[in-house]
Amino acid sequence: MSDASWKLIQDAAWPMLLALVKVTIPLTALSFILGLVLALFVALARMSAKPWFFVPARVFISAVRGTPLLVQLGLIFFGLPEFGIQVPAFTAATIAFSINVAGYAAEVIRASILSVPKGQWEAGTTIGMGYATTLRRIVLPQATRIAIPPLSNTLISLLKDTSLASTILVTEMFRVAQTTAAPTYQYFSLYALAAAYYWIVCFGLSVAQGRLEHRFDRYVAK
Amino acid sequence: MNELVSVQGLHKSFGDNHVLKGVDFTIPEGSVTTLIGPSGSGKTTVLRSLNALEIPEAGIIRIADAVIDFSTKPKPAQLKELRAQSGMVFQSHNLFPHKTVIQNVIEGPVVVQKRPRDEAIADGLKLLDTVGLAEKADQYPSQLSGGQQQRVGIARALALRPRFVLFDEPTSSLDPELVGEVLAVMKDLAVAGWTLVVVTHEIRFAQQVANQVLFIDDGVIVESGPPADVIAAPKHERTRQFLQRILDPL
Numbered sequence: 001m002s003d004a005s006w007k008l009i010q011d012a013a014w015p016m017l018l019a020l021v022k023v024t025i026p027l028t029a030l031s032f033i034l035g036l037v038l039a040l041f042v043a044l045a046r047m048s049a050k051p052w053f054f055v056p057a058r059v060f061i062s063a064v065r066g067t068p069l070l071v072q073l074g075l076i077f078f079g080l081p082e083f084g085i086q087v088p089a090f091t092a093a094t095i096a097f098s099i100n101v102a103g104y105a106a107e108v109i110r111a112s113i114l115s116v117p118k119g120q121w122e123a124g125t126t127i128g129m130g131y132a133t134t135l136r137r138i139v140l141p142q143a144t145r146i147a148i149p150p151l152s153n154t155l156i157s158l159l160k161d162t163s164l165a166s167t168i169l170v171t172e173m174f175r176v177a178q179t180t181a182a183p184t185y186q187y188f189s190l191y192a193l194a195a196a197y198y199w200i201v202c203f204g205l206s207v208a209q210g211r212l213e214h215r216f217d218r219y220v221a222k
Numbered sequence: 223m224n225e226l227v228s229v230q231g232l233h234k235s236f237g238d239n240h241v242l243k244g245v246d247f248t249i250p251e252g253s254v255t256t257l258i259g260p261s262g263s264g265k266t267t268v269l270r271s272l273n274a275l276e277i278p279e280a281g282i283i284r285i286a287d288a289v290i291d292f293s294t295k296p297k298p299a300q301l302k303e304l305r306a307q308s309g310m311v312f313q314s315h316n317l318f319p320h321k322t323v324i325q326n327v328i329e330g331p332v333v334v335q336k337r338p339r340d341e342a343i344a345d346g347l348k349l350l351d352t353v354g355l356a357e358k359a360d361q362y363p364s365q366l367s368g369g370q371q372q373r374v375g376i377a378r379a380l381a382l383r384p385r386f387v388l389f390d391e392p393t394s395s396l397d398p399e400l401v402g403e404v405l406a407v408m409k410d411l412a413v414a415g416w417t418l419v420v421v422t423h424e425i426r427f428a429q430q431v432a433n434q435v436l437f438i439d440d441g442v443i444v445e446s447g448p449p450a451d452v453i454a455a456p457k458h459e460r461t462r463q464f465l466q467r468i469l470d471p472l
Contacts, residue, residue: 117316119312119314119316120316120318122275122312122316123310123312123316123317123318125273125275125305126273126275126305126308126309126310126379127309127329127330127334127378127382128302128305128306128330128334128335128382129330129333129334130298130302133333133334137329137333138318141320142319142320145320218362219319219320219321219362219363219364220319220364221364221365
């Protein structure tokens with residue numbers, strides 16, 4: 001690599017790290033949390049026997065999974081203003097990513113809840129619990145253990161997908177790399193640096209996933 | 223003895239399968255009732271109707287002051303009141319695997335009955351002592367043997383201070399050498415005056431402990447009475463055939 005490339009990396013490393021910490025990670029965390037909350041309700045609606053619950057849930061999941069994330073981002077940021085709804089770029093990205101996470105995570109959560117034996121629901125019922133209490137105290141804690149690996153996949157994908165927010169001018173890490181590299185035409189070094197940053201954070205998430213799985217496994221017979 | 227449970231004209235179908243075809247019986251307070259019969263006879267469905275895990279299509283169930291006539295759709299509050307009368311022990315224990323033994327026992331009293339946690343723990347430890355598992359209080363269910371898990375299930379059911387306890391084939395999924403410890407605990411409860419309703423294939427338990435045996439076949443009670451009649455001197459051919467198959471399978 002040339003000296004110019006090294007110089008570019010040295011100059012961009014700190015601003016990109018700042019963008020990672022101040023924009024990419026908060027955008028990921030916020031979207032993941034909001035997405036999971038929404039996903040839980042979508043999953044519960046999807047499992048309902050009542051059509052006015054499960055039909056909208058199925059349509060929502062189908063629409064989210066059936067359309068590209070880039071198109072969803074564009075619809076919210078570039079499309080909504082036509083109807084007089086102006087959304088700031090960061091907010092638009094948060095909404096789009098949350099909805100996207102909800103569509104995928106709803107199916108993960110549904111499968112995890114269904115994996116808890118029916119007898120657990122019955123045991124909750126016989127000690128006097130209603131649906132919500134059984135769900136919260138008995139079923140969800142067990143479903144969480146099942147859901148950790150697939151939801152970790154969702155989180156890791158989301159972290160990397162936030163780079164798409166560069167297309168709606170959110171100054172997350174990849175956008176900083178792009179704008180810094182553009183005048184020099186030396187894309188390789190800064191894109192490689194961006195890749196390295198993503199990889200490091202994803203590695204940290206994988207380690208966290210391992211620890212979480214270990215914690216939730218403490219009651220399982222070895 | 224006062225009558226605690228009365229069941230009249232119970233009907234239940236699963237799809238086209240008419241499982242209960244008019245079941246009537248009563249259970250005196252402080253008695254042990256065993257339900258025996260071939261698999262698919264409807265005995266477990268009868269038991270699960272008593273705490274509304276199955277909702278019958280017709281019939282009246284009266285438990286103490288709680289009455290439900292199932293010919294109209296029962297309200298959630300009615301089901302809740304009915305369920306509050308009993309505790310249940312399952313064939314496959316259904317303990318909460320993510321909670322320790324004592325947490326399993328106090329879950330109902332603390333979360334549902336809103337009893338003070340300290341009091342619930344003190345009571346729970348006494349119950350665990352009763353079933354011989356006080357030293358296992360802080361272990362997880364997966365660390366216990368099948369018989370121990372089932373005894374925790376019994377303690378969990380008793381912790382609710384129910385009027386009576388339902389047992390759904392409590393020893394059927396146990397290794398044979400673990401059956402005795404569970405039956406012994408149930409016998410102790412009977413001696414202590416608990417009202418028990420037990421679906422079981424343990425004919426000797428029925429013979430020794432039960433006050434009343436109900437033989438159910440094809441959705442009706444074919445024969446009922448004290449074990450000295452139903453088991454030792456059955457009147458009906460179907461009862462005789464069933465007992466013969468169970469007691470002398472070869």
